[in-house]
Every structure is written in structure tokens, then in C-alpha cells.
């Protein structure tokens with residue numbers, strides 16, 4: 001097991017800089033997810049950590065040793081690719097044993113270690129098959145097995161589940177999590193799916209356009225997003241972001257939305273000065289107002305109702321804007337009905353514009 | 354299969370095509386069994402004659418046939434094996450690595466395919482003479498083993514059949530560059546290798562011009578040269594020559610029978626990728 005540290009890491013392809021001065025520390029045994037929209041440089045970063053790509057500047061450290069010049073093998077990493085990248089001409093057994101064979105292990109030892117990994121991943125009866133004879137989920141498992149078999153210091157995953165269907169994805173996600181809880185190997189997991197990142201990782205790194213936006217535990221990111229991008233990226237359905245104005249009167253702070261609605265916000269959660277701001281309201285924090293007495297309310301007309309079972313996802317039109325609300329009371333509503341929703345002051349996020 | 358009219362006519366056309374293609378081979382085989390005077394009788398005989406053994410003795414008399422056959426085989430096998438190895442290695446270099454000037458080098462290489470081979474005869478003769486390998490088999494097979502066509506063919510096949518992730522996976526598994534080439538790349542480009550092998554083998558086997566220019570000792574002759582050298586304006590032993598010609602085609606037929614399936618796969622790869 002190893003810790004991984006990146007210092008002022010930058011990467012350019014020709015004139016295009018795709019990673020800008022990244023700093024990141026991954027502790028030994030930690031599971032860190034890198035998440036961001038497609039094209040933001042996640043794979044490039046992972047390939048640099050793996051040693052498949054050279055950084056343009058900056059340092060990569062593993063266990064406090066400078067490893068910029070080391071090959072993937074010398075770094076003792078294992079990687080799972082999005083395309084699985086199984087060797088098409090080898091059987092499952094040979095695929096998993098390839099790196100052990102290169103290491104010059106004896107046949108007996110290879111068989112034993114491949115067998116152990118196969119047991120963990122339930123690959124027993126597939127050992128003699130070629131990758132073309134496997135389903136997507138099975139290939140994914142073999143790719144995991146190939147990584148697992150070598151006992152690496154660090155696991156690197158590059159969107160390993162994105163080629164699977166939704167159900168299998170959830171199942172494999174659980175399996176990866178369980179696996180990590182068992183072997184506790186340092187893992188860096190790249191995905192563009194925030195739910196995958198949140199559910200799996202001890203800490204999540206949010207990236208955009210080659211820059212780290214925020215690093216934190218899933219809860220921290222959900223409760224205290226550092227900027228509008230993180231706020232909109234984390235959470236499903238995603239946060240409502242509305243233009244507003246911040247006003248301070250004595251000790252109370254208010255935001256005034258474009259339709260004139262005034263909402264109280266908790267003053268210590270909002271370190272900004274008065275002026276134009278962006279107000280963030282999570283759909284699941286907006287509640288249907290029961291009586292006339294409730295404070296911090298917004299008024300609008302119901303525009304769309306999407307029942308999901310546990311919740312009804314509503315779209316409410318409000319002064320030309322659409323507001324998403326996740327209603328778990330399941331109160332029956334009619335389209336075009338005028339309703340009020342309320343939100344607690346401490347659940348309102350305010351961001352600089 | 355339904356016996357519809359288009360179907361039948363298609364088969365008729367194809368059978369006629371096959372007959373036209375096969376006819377010269379059969380005729381050569383027939384003539385190998387006749388004496389010289391039978392061959393020149395009119396109409397020519399379209400049946401197997403009884404002069405086979407005489408022709409065979411005559412053939413051995415005018416040339417060391419089995420030595421010459423072995424020479425041809427040696428040159429073709431060495432050239433083919435060398436070409437498959439070096440072209441695939443070179444193609445792997447162009448495919449897997451990024452280096453300065455890669456596109457220029459590749460472009461020049463492709464452009465060199467456009468030069469008519471006839472134009473290079475004198476320069477290559479001079480080069481071979483300079484190297485002191487005139488009148489050796491080495492001069493026949495060695496210069497062609499890293500040829501532009503082969504490199505191009507195999508590289509294009511790699512582009513279609515090998516992903517960057519696969520090479521990366523092998524690197525992560527700790528394979529050296531040569532190991533990746535040997536254990537991962539080569540097994541995946543077998544159809545292209547077979548195609549190149551058969552093209553090279555036929556080319557070397559049928560090569561006449563190069564041996565004519567480079568080989569002077571009769572013991573080092575290859576089949577094409579030996580068969581031609583016993584043909585003179587008058588009195589050529591045609592029965593023996595035809596027999597030798599037929600025997601010289603047998604190895605190619607055998608090679609094609611073994612490799613045709615792989616070769617077709619190589620030639621149509623990409624076209625039917627699904």
C-alpha cells in the first residue's frame with residue numbers, strides 16, 4: 001500500500017494545457033474519487049499517476065518517493081480501463097496471470113494466485129473462456145481480477161462501470177466498495193457520475209477544465225459546496241441556482257430573488273458582501289408549505305410532475321424560472337396549481353456571482 | 354440454397370471463370386507428359402501422354418532441378434520470414450510510438466511505393482555490388498525484408514484491431530516493449546501476417562529479374578532463372594521445361610491451400626468489421 005501525492009502537476013498537449021497546477025494527497029488505504037464532466041482531464045491525470053503519460057511539470061510522489069521517471073510496473077500500480085482492455089487472444093486465466101508470468105513466477109504460484117482472485121470475484125467457471133465469450137459484466141470482473149491478482153500498492157480505475165447497464169453498475173459498485181473494505185488498498189477512481197463517486201469514495205475530488213474545484217468527503221461536498229459548479233454537480237436532482245441580491249439589515253441577511261421573493265439566510269453561513277449573488281436551493285430541501293404561517297416561502301405554479309415512487313419530482317414555474325422540488329410527502333397536486341414551498345434559512349446556499 | 358435463375362447464371366459465370374483460370378495450369382501439366390514432337394503436332398494433344406519419365410530424366414540432365422528448387426525455397430522462406438518479422442516490428446514502431454518526424458518518415462515510405470521497381474534496378478545492383486554480395490542468395494532475399502508495402506499493410510491492420518488501452522494495459526502489467534510486441538500485438542495481427550507472408554512468398558518465388566541480374570553461378574540459380582536458361586531459340590526440351598514449370602507451381606498451390614482462409618481474412622479486414 002502506498003500514499004500518492006501530486007505537487008503542482010501540469011500537463012499540456014502541444015499548446016493546450018489540460019491540467020493546471022494540481023495538488024492532491026491521497027493517504028495510504030484511502031479511496032479517492034476524481035469526478036468531473038467528460039473532457040476535464042480526469043483520464044489524463046490518472047494516466048500520469050499510472051506512469052503511462054509524462055507530466056509537463058510538477059511532481060508525482062508515492063510513499064514520499066519521487067516517481068516521475070518510474071514505469072507503471074516500478075510504481076506497482078494496477079489499472080482498470082473503461083474499455084477493460086482484456087487481451088482478446090488469451091483466456092480469462094491467461095489474462096489474469098499475464099503480469100505474474102512476466103514477473104517470472106512459477107506456474108504453480110500463478111495458478112494459485114489467479115485462483116484466489118477468481119474466487120473473490122466469482123470467476124471460477126469462466127477461467128477457460130476468451131473475453132469475446134463473456135458478457136459486459138463478466139469482462140468487467142475479469143478486468144478487476146487482473147488488477148487484483150498482482151497485489152498492487154495502488155489501484156487506479158478509469159470509469160470502470162460506464163459501459164455497464166444501470167442495474168449491473170449498482171451491483172458492481174457495491175462489489176468494488178466491499179472489495180476495498182476487504183483489501184484496503186489505496187484507490188483512485190475516475191468517474192463522471194457523481195453518485196458513483198459519492199457512494200464509493202472516502203473523499204471526492206471535483207474537477208473542471210483541468211482544475212480542482214473542491215476536495216472533501218461526500219457529506220462536506222453536499223453540505224458546503226465551495227462554488228456554483230460543485231453545488232450544481234453534486235446532488236441529484238441537481239441544485240436550483242437562481243439569481244438574487246443579498247441584503248444585510250443589522251444581524252439578519254436576506255436574499256431577494258428576481259420576482260421579489262425575500263428569503264432569510266443564516267448570516268454565518270454567508271460570508272459575502274451585499275450585492276448580486278447566486279442562490280442555491282436543493283430540491284430535497286424545498287418543502288410544500290402546509291399553512292399560511294410558514295416563513296421563507298416561494299410561490300409558483302406546478303408545471304410538471306414526475307413520480308419516482310418515494311418522491312415526486314416537481315417542476316415549478318416561478319417568475320419565468322423553473323424550480324425543481326423533490327417532494328416526499330406525495331401530496332396529490334394538479335398541474336397549473338399555485339403552491340408555496342418553504343426552505344429553512346440554514347439550507348440556503350449563497351455563492352458569489 | 355434456392356435454385357433461382359440469377360443464382361444459376363451466377364454459378365455458370367463463376368465456373369467459366371474458374372475454367373479459364375485453371376486451363377493454363379492443366380495444359381502445362383499435360384505438356385509435361387509429352388515429347389517435344391508431340392507438343393508441336395497439330396492439333397496439340399489435350400490428353401496425358403506417356404513421356405513423363407523421359408521428360409523427368411531430361412529435366413535432371415539439363416539442370417540440377419532439386420538443387421534449384423531448394424534454392425528457390427530457401428530464398429522464398431528466408432525472405433518471407435524476414436519480411437513478416439521486420440515489417441511487423443517496423444509497423445509496430447509506427448503504430449505504438451510517437452516520435453518527432455514520424456509522419457514525414459511514414460509519408461516518404463509510402464511515397465517510395467510509387468517508384469516503379471524497374472527504375473531502381475541499376476542503383477540496387479550497384480549497391481549490392483558495393484556490399485560485395487553479388488552472386489549470393491543473401492542478395493536475393495535480404496534487401497526486401499523491410500519493405501514499404503508490408504509495413505503499410507500491417508500498420509493499417511494494427512490501427513483497426515489494436516486499441517491504445519490494450520497496449521497501456523500490457524505496460525501496466527509490466528511487459529517490456531518487445532514483450533508487448535511479441536505476446537500481445539503479434540497474436541492479434543495474424544491475418545495480416547498471413548497475407549503479407551503469402552504475398553511475399555509468391556513474389557520471391559516468381560521473381561525472375563533480380564536473380565537474372567544478380568546470380569551468375571548455375572548452382573545458385575533459382576527455378577525461374579534455371580527454367581528460362583534452358584530455353585533457346587531452337588531445340589529447347591519443352592516437355593522437360595513444362596514438367597519443371599509444373600513442379601515449380603506445386604509449392605505455391607500447397608501454400609495457398611494452407612493460408613487462403615487467413616489471407617482472405619487479412620485482405621477483407623476492416624471492410625467487414627462489425
Ligand SMILES: Nc1ncnc2c1ncn2[C@@H]1O[C@H](COP(=O)(O)OP(=O)(O)O)[C@@H](O)[C@H]1O
Nearest residue numbers: 013014018036037038039040041042043044045
Ligand atoms: N493524447 C492526447 N493528445 C492531445 N490531446 C489529448 C490527448 N489526450 C487527451 N487530450 C485532451 O485532453 C483533454 C482531457 O482529456 P481526458 O483526460 O481524456 O478527459 P476525461 O477523461 O476527463 O474525459 C481533452 O480535451 C482531450 O481532448
Ligand SMILES: [Mg+2]
Nearest residue numbers: 042043044159
Ligand atoms: Mg476519460
